[in-house]
Amino acid sequence: MSRIGKQPVPLLKNVEFSIDADNIATVKGVQGTGTLRIHPEIKVEINESEIIVSRASDSKEHKSLHGLYRSLINNMIIGVTEGYKKKLEIIGVGYRAAFTGGVLDLNLGYSHPIHFVPPPGIDIEVDTKTKKNPILIISGVNKELVGQVAAKIRSLRKPEPYKGKGIRYVDEYVRRKAGKSAAK
Secondary structure, X not given: OOOOOOOOEEOOOOOXXXXXXXXXXXXXXXXXXXXXXXXXXXXXXXXXXXEEXXXXXOOHHHHHHHHHHHHHHHHXXXXXXXXXXXXXXXXXXXXXXXXXXXXXXXEOOOOOOEEEOOOOOEEEEEEOOOOOOOEEEEEEOOHHHHHHHHHHHHHOOOOOOOOOOEEEEOOOOOOOOOOOOOOO
């Protein structure tokens, strides 16, 4: 039995969970709604205060799907109650960020500014007050989409190892290299 798949998903009181005949699970909560198409071989049951995910057989495919769908349902429930956040820090002289009119404008040392339009369901906030470096706060209901948007923004200027300039996660450690040594 899958260690993760056999654990029941706790269903909070302020969350509505439903599954229809087409195996589409819908979760509604304070932060928003989420939907997920569930594999036909995976069975989802709703008890009083928990959701139980079970599988059809012990084949390798069913075992892997069992834990996957349990985690996806749990992530949706956490997303509609608390939401997900990723924080990115922009480090570099002259590197700037501004979020106006639904578009993230980034100046990252290139000859042109970069305009990034977030997908629906993603909120971006630029915090320039708390630290010297601007911090981007990416939040949303869908864990996968929040991580994907954060990775896309980070890929626009990855942190380089010599001076540490670029976009990095707030808690990320960038290993620094020594530059050229002076001629003797």
